[in-house]
Amino acid sequence: MTAPAPATPHRAPPRDPALWRALAAVLKLFWTGQRNRLLLGAALAAFTVLAGIALLGLSGWFITATAIAGASAATALAFDVFAPSAGIRLLALTRTASRYGERLVTHDATFAVLAALRERAFRGWAQPGAARRLLLRPARLLFRLTSDIDALDSLYLRILVPAAAALGAALAAGVALGLINGWFGLLAAFWLLLAGLGAPALAARRALAPSRRRSSGLETLRQRIIELSAGQTELVMAGRMAAAQARIADADARLARADDALNRIEAGVTAAFGVATAALLAAALLTVAVLAESGGVGAPVAAMAVLVALAALEPFAALRRGAMELGRALLAVGRLAPRLADQPAAPARLRPGDGKTAATLRGVCVRHPGAARHVLVDIDLNVGAGERVAVIGASGAGKSTLLALLAGELEATSGEVRxxxxxxxxxxxxxxxxxxxxxxxxxxxxxxxxxxxxxxxAVSLDDVVRDRAAGALKSPLDAPLGEGGAGLSGGQGRRLALARLLLRDAPLWLLDEPTEALDAATAREVLGCAARLAEGRALIIATHLRREAGLADRLLVMDHGRLTAEARRGEPAFDVLLAGLRPD
Ligand SMILES: Nc1ncnc2c1ncn2[C@@H]1O[C@H](COP(=O)(O)OP(=O)(O)OP(=O)(O)O)[C@@H](O)[C@H]1O
Structure with missing residues (x-):
């Protein structure tokens, strides 16, 4: 079971310039990835909104004009009902079509961007340093790969697109009402921008902290639940089950408090929109009443003006959800941006080009990230092509670290590795x-x-997999394997790992205690298999066991990160060192 992780600390406040730089970098990835479709989506959203406003305005005008025209037979006969009703139908149809198109285009473009971002983030975390840090907190890796990337969809779908559509609506309503009366148009546009953008902006600001708390609370809750379910037995044995449950209840309560705060803010912004709409309605009614009184407008135009003003505020309400999700999106941006940046290519390893050498290390020192002291100190080593070497030494001497270095999972702090x-x-x-x-x-x-x-x-597992599939599947390779290789014996699992090694087809194999947990007979079988398959390759084995070191032509002794002695097969020291190792 992993050690209980502390709750994720809240990241930098939104005024942090690094966060804005990260946001710009993420938006740039959106822009460069799907520019045309993102623009088309925003344009369709704006068109949908404008068609909605025109539809409402024209309907208001039409109903009022029809009512007035119907007051006398002469006006009723002269009134053209066909043109406006065709316009209404056209607007209704195009609005439906453009809304459908907008949903299709915006979501398609967003998912394409997110899929690319997810791959990029995954590659970022697969870098040696990052991957090792995250392996210590696997629940966090899962959360970051899923929820953080998903949170970025709000940036475009719930903030940028509704904002573009709402601004278009304010502009169009301002111009339409301005044609009736300049001041009316100007003041209506001003109010739409002030109330329509101000309320979501205020809500977004207030929701930043609770939505960050919610996001980190959710991560902590998931992490603690995973820890509890993965480590139930240990928790019961240690009498810590109740404490673990209390920690989950605590994380849940924190999440609920954050949800409450967000709900209150959302209710507040909904109320603010209600007040802003009522104020706009009252002001528009008063204005058209005054204009009608002075003969500036007729009743149909007055009805249209009121409805246009009302409809123009509605698109701003769509920003409400974006405002509530901005904090979560910014938190995700701050956490993801370092992983989304172009990864500096790992310093190119020099490869031995003479065909005679598999590995050369000169004065190599290695320190684990965050560790105070070097684990490998001043290592000089030359391994020939096809040579078999075993590295022996006490637990913690640095054998696995040497293999990780040669596998490229760690970089040398100093010295040269080829x-x-x-x-x-x-x-x-x-x-x-x-x-x-x-x-x-x-x-x-x-x-x-x-x-x-x-x-x-090659590892004698072909019959095993055929038995598992028992002819019921299209290919024996479709047979399922359980988590951790459940259903396979220890030896079969190791042989499957050897088959993977074979598929990589590298000229240097690094085996870290390849038969440690196996009984003597199975270990002999696995080692025989490994020795046969490794024919022609260089082999470096880290081991405590005589049977494993027995494969080697040369033994290297490692002590506190230094290579302190070596012996070749045939030398008396070789047998002495071999005899000092753990028997089967
Ligand atoms: N990721 C890490 N971060 C910090 N220190 C580490 C890390 N991995 C290993 N170490 C430390 O480096 C030292 C060498 O570890 P390493 O696993 O290389 O030893 P080893 O000789 O392979 O031991 P064993 O025979 O028990 O596998 C140890 O002191 C270990 O605690």
């Missing part, structure tokens, strides 16, 4: 709940079924 492409077999076999094919293709995404079956045959 090695040919390497594959690492870690101490734990990482197998996932997926098909056999999915588990194997992790090593070679492009490998076809024939190549995968050949790799399984």
């Amino acid at each position: 090695n040919c492409p390497a594959s690492l077999l870690t101490q734990r076999t990482e197998l996932f709940q997926d098909t056999w094919r999915g588990n194997l293709q992790l090593a070679a995404p492009g490998a076809d079924d024939a190549a995968l079956m050949a790799a399984l045959a």
